[in-house]
Amino acid sequence: MSVDYDQAPLAGRVILVTGAHGGLGTAASKACARAGATVVLMGRRVRQLERLHDAIAAVSKAPVLYPLDMEGASPDDYNELAQRIDDNYGRLDGLLHCAADFRGLTPIEHTDPAAFARSVHIGVTAPTWLTQACLPVLRKSKDASVVFVVDDLTRVSGAYWGGYGVAQHARVGLVSTLHAELGKTSVRVAGLQPGPMRTGLRAKAFVDDMDRDARDPAFAADACVELLSPAGAEYRGEIAQGASGSLE
């Protein structure tokens, strides 16, 4: 079936997705492309990015690859990425933060200090640097949306969630701070708590066969599209809960 891109919710938009070859990143990138966006796929594994590129290009507008390891990337690397987006498109309409580092449930007492720092860095510092770098090019859009995917704070406040869990609290704080600073400008920010999804990340904490609550990340992809589209303005500054296009 051919897509009428002018009628699609993300028609003409340029959307940058981090963690693009992850579980939700893959589903959301495909959904954004189906919704008419040009998607910039950011991730650290080139082969997986290429596979995702080909899968999207076969049915939707071809995406663009941007391989980058956020663990070692500097603010200058993010500035370069933002500049390239500006040079190529003249604006950025959406930034979807899906990258996350979680290596399994471990008591703080036994956590490798470097692993703790890495999870916090990928969860908070790196996405903050990326957002900072992208703000000037996001301001070139009439309606830009920055979305941080966050986990259930009640769950990750429990034992053993380590740096990943701590970072989730900080991400919610970041949504609040950015919202207070950006106010009702053309750049809005929101969080999305998608609920449990069957992904590589989830499999590191739960045994697959017994994990009945988790759903396919495709169920949350429409919620990402909604928050990145003009309809997402309703959730400005909020942590939206939801999946399958039914945001609360």
Ligand SMILES: NC(=O)c1ccc[n+]([C@@H]2O[C@H](COP(=O)([O-])OP(=O)(O)OC[C@H]3O[C@@H](n4cnc5c(N)ncnc54)[C@H](OP(=O)(O)O)[C@@H]3O)[C@@H](O)[C@H]2O)c1
């Ligand atoms: N799964 C759930 O139940 C659930 C529930 C609530 C919220 N979330 C949130 O949903 C988002 C997506 O998670 P997911 O479940 O889809 O997990 P996932 O499949 O593990 O995806 C996470 C992505 O982040 C990437 N990443 C990790 N370290 C990176 C680095 N140094 N540089 C660049 N990319 C890096 C991973 O790349 P590699 O594949 O190379 O490691 C992967 O592509 C996360 O923000 C997570 O907190 C998930």
